[in-house]
Amino acid sequence: MTPDVALQNRQLMGKLVVIAVAMLGFGFAMVPMYRQICDALGITQTRVVASGNTQVDASRDVTVELLASNAGLPWKFDSLERSVKLHPGELVTVRYRVQNTLGRDITAHAVMNTAPAVAARYLLKQECFCFTNQTVAAGETREMPVVFRVSPDAPKDLDVISLSYTFFEVKASGA
Incomplete structure (x- = not known):
């Protein structure tokens, strides 16, 4: 082999x-960048608030439509x-009901969406079944609460x- x-x-x-080092660094930088983008857009934002004294804006009403769907x-x-x-x-509690009609236990995770998307940053949840995976036994019916408020700072x-x-x-790990 020649020196050239x-x-x-x-x-x-x-x-x-x-x-290769730049690509590795970019991969690690994507996680905080993704979080910042999601926070700015109000997407998949989970904000748990401590119970405390909040001011209720009685001068206006907000209607929250409650929807539920299965992903197959x-x-x-x-x-x-x-x-x-x-x-x-105002602190509100609503309930959702799930019934496992399959002949086996199912573990599932709920994902929240809001419309308009900006509403996610003003929806403050204290308790939600979406915080953890839910395992529902075959034939089991369960009611699950969501405790939330809409921030008085909402537009x-x-x-x-x-x-x-x-x-x-x-899916079970290792499957």
Whole structure:
């Protein structure tokens, strides 16, 4: 091998190492960047608030529509109320019901969505079945509460919020 070829090989190796390190760094940087983008857009945001004294804005009402859907799961899932009217800052409890109609236990996780998307940052949940995986035995029916409030800081024109939960089956690890 000539000295020129050896030099070119070392330069190429150096460039490839720099590219590999840059790609690795970018991969690690994606996690906080993704969180910042989701926080800014209000997507998949889970905010748990401590119970405390909050001011209720009795001068206006917000209607929260309650929706439920399955992602191909063979069970029944719905909200017990179709909607709830509340004042911003008022603590509300709503209930959802799930019934496993399959002949085996199912573990699933609920994902929340709101419409409009900006509403997610003003929906403050204290208790929700979406915080953890839910294992529902074959034939079991369960009621699950969601305790939340709409922040008094919500925009005045945000008077209707659609709160939707979708259950996705969690595959067993190693399967």
